[in-house]
Amino acid sequence: MIRGIAALTLLLLLAAFLWYTLRLSEEPLDAPAANPPVPPPPASTVLTGGPGHTPMTFVDSQQCRQCHAEIYDEWSTDQHATAYSEPNFQTFTENYTRIECLSCHAPKPMLETGIENDPLLRDAGRISGVDCLTCHVKDGRVHGTLGHTAGCDGLLEPRLKTSQACYHCHHTHNLFKEFLASPQYKEGQTCQDCHMAPVERALAKGSPVRKTRRHFIHGGGHDSEALKKTLTIDLKAEGRKLTVTVTNVGAAHGVPGEINNRQIRLEVSVLVKQKETVQGREVEMENEISAWKREFMAPPRLARDKIPSTQIMPGEPRAIEFELPVDHGRIEAVLLYKLEKTMLLGEAVEMARAELKF
Ligand code: HEC
Ligand code: HEC
Ligand code: HEC
Ligand code: HEC
Numbered sequence: 256m257i258r259g260i261a262a263l264t265l266l267l268l269l270a271a272f273l274w275y276t277l278r279l280s281e282e283p284l285d286a287p288a289a290n291p292p293v294p295p296p297p298a299s300t301v302l303t304g305g306p307g308h309t310p311m312t313f314v315d316s317q318q319c320r321q322c323h324a325e326i327y328d329e330w331s332t333d334q335h336a337t338a339y340s341e342p343n344f345q346t347f348t349e350n351y352t353r354i355e356c357l358s359c360h361a362p363k364p365m366l367e368t369g370i371e372n373d374p375l376l377r378d379a380g381r382i383s384g385v386d387c388l389t390c391h392v393k394d395g396r397v398h399g400t401l402g403h404t405a406g407c408d409g410l411l412e413p414r415l416k417t418s419q420a421c422y423h424c425h426h427t428h429n430l431f432k433e434f435l436a437s438p439q440y441k442e443g444q445t446c447q448d449c450h451m452a453p454v455e456r457a458l459a460k461g462s463p464v465r466k467t468r469r470h471f472i473h474g475g476g477h478d479s480e481a482l483k484k485t486l487t488i489d490l491k492a493e494g495r496k497l498t499v500t501v502t503n504v505g506a507a508h509g510v511p512g513e514i515n516n517r518q519i520r521l522e523v524s525v526l527v528k529q530k531e532t533v534q535g536r537e538v539e540m541e542n543e544i545s546a547w548k549r550e551f552m553a554p555p556r557l558a559r560d561k562i563p564s565t566q567i568m569p570g571e572p573r574a575i576e577f578e579l580p581v582d583h584g585r586i587e588a589v590l591l592y593k594l595e596k597t598m599l600l601g602e603a604v605e606m607a608r609a610e611l612k613f
């Protein structure tokens with residue numbers, strides 16, 4: 256009897272084992288279909304921290320693409336990715352012969368140079384501009400804000416969560432000085448808050464969803480949506496005095512930026528209804544009787560001490576007064592953004608528009 260139960264148990268155990276191993280052997284069949292082609296990293300680098308562990312080493316941003324494809328694609332459309340390769344840069348550096356221009360556009364990893372120091376020009380792979388290695392890698396090891404060693408063997412670099420992450424290349428002009436004096440800085444905002452939009456997603460294929468940021472470091476002069484939220488125009492007429500106030504509400508630093516080719520143009524027109532005779536009939540027309548222009552821009556780099564800047568500082572209301580030539584009419588004002596001061600006005604981005612009847 257006991258032998259019978261033992262035999263039955265053994266049989267059941269054998270059946271369970273067979274069922275289990277069969278199931279196991281099925282699993283690898285669907286796994287590759289669900290998770291195609293990323294080759295696993297070498298076994299010795301998957302588990303970290305243990306004795307004899309060899310850390311993963313990285314020498315090329317292409318390696319990151321394998322696992323962080325979405326972040327890589329975002330970065331590829333960004334100005335940082337084309338900082339070295341874009342035609343303008345090639346032209347202005349006289350085909351890369353002006354060596355003094357190259358260091359910020361193809362820098363060595365900033366964590367190796369030291370964030371607080373000026374960038375150093377790297378020797379190889381300059382074409383990928385400001386790439387993944389520039390911001391994340393030190394001595395071949397990935398650094399991030401999670402600070403856990405899974406995935407690509409990441410180490411903690413808390414400064415990547417702060418504006419210091421941008422200091423290395425963006426501190427040479429006045430931008431940081433302006434930022435530190437801005438209301439946004441005092442409220443605790445960082446460069447990332449405006450230039451790296453928050454998003455919830457998996458950082459790598461098969462990883463958990465996390466609160467993180469986009470790598471399209473947008474919001475600059477090439478982003479027309481950001482430009483439309485940067486400045487406001489306010490019009491006030493008292494008697495014959497017109498006050499046009501342009502306020503920097505959207506940027507935590509001077510607007511436009513400090514590259515001297517940017518230009519913002521304010522155009523103000525005064526329109527009045529006038530009776531005119533057209534083909535023998537009297538008609539009412541609205542005609543422009545006065546037009547004013549103002550330009551806002553940074554002075555050329557070398558003349559900074561001589562030519563005053565007309566950039567609009569964060570939170571600053573810039574009030575400009577004009578003398579109205581009539582008592583009644585309509586005012587139209589528009590702000591136009593030109594990436595290059597030689598750009599045609601028709602190609603400029605409209606930042607803001609206002610109208611007033613007086
Ligand atoms: C200290 C770092 C640094 C150096 C040195 C440097 N640049 Fe730049 N460059 C930048 C940064 C940062 C930006 C983006 C700044 C901005 O948009 O306000 C930029 C932007 C540019 C752009 C893009 C302009 C556009 O229209 O988008 C060009 C072209 C350029 N630089 C050319 C040069 C040339 C030519 C030199 C040498 C005379 C030079 N850079 C030296 C950091 C540097
Ligand atoms: C100009 C600097 C810069 C470049 C270039 C850059 N990153 Fe980042 N990256 C950052 C910053 C800053 C953060 C942290 C943002 C935040 O506050 O959450 C970040 C966050 C990340 C994260 C999320 C984990 C973490 O540490 O917060 C991953 C993954 C990542 N980057 C991968 C990449 C890859 C891959 C590339 C190249 C395709 C790249 N990055 C290029 C600056 C950069
Ligand atoms: C073999 C796949 C793989 C490769 C290759 C890879 N990563 Fe990762 N990485 C991951 C995974 C998985 C995580 C963890 C994601 C999570 O837990 O949300 C991660 C995390 C990170 C983090 C956060 C690190 C931390 O601990 O703070 C950063 C930053 C990052 N990767 C950047 C990069 C960069 C830059 C490269 C290329 C130099 C790269 N990764 C290459 C898979 C990879
Ligand atoms: C290693 C150097 C470096 C670091 C670090 C860096 N940048 Fe840049 N950044 C550049 C260069 C160079 C350019 C000019 C690219 C070009 O040629 O247009 C640029 C351009 C920009 C632009 C202008 C885009 C446009 O539309 O013209 C913005 C915005 C920007 N960076 C924001 C940031 C922020 C935010 C950080 C920090 C998270 C950061 N950068 C970190 C070098 C850097």
Ligand code: HEC
Binds near residue numbers: 482485505
């Ligand atoms: C409150 C939002 C905000 C913050 C914070 C902010 N910026 Fe900007 N930034 C903007 C807007 C809006 C623009 C577009 C207007 C312009 O280009 O003049 C811009 C433009 C830029 C440009 C491009 C200028 C050009 O000429 O193309 C650079 C570079 C830049 N920011 C870097 C930074 C850095 C570095 C920090 C942190 C020190 C920072 N920004 C903080 C909103 C912000």
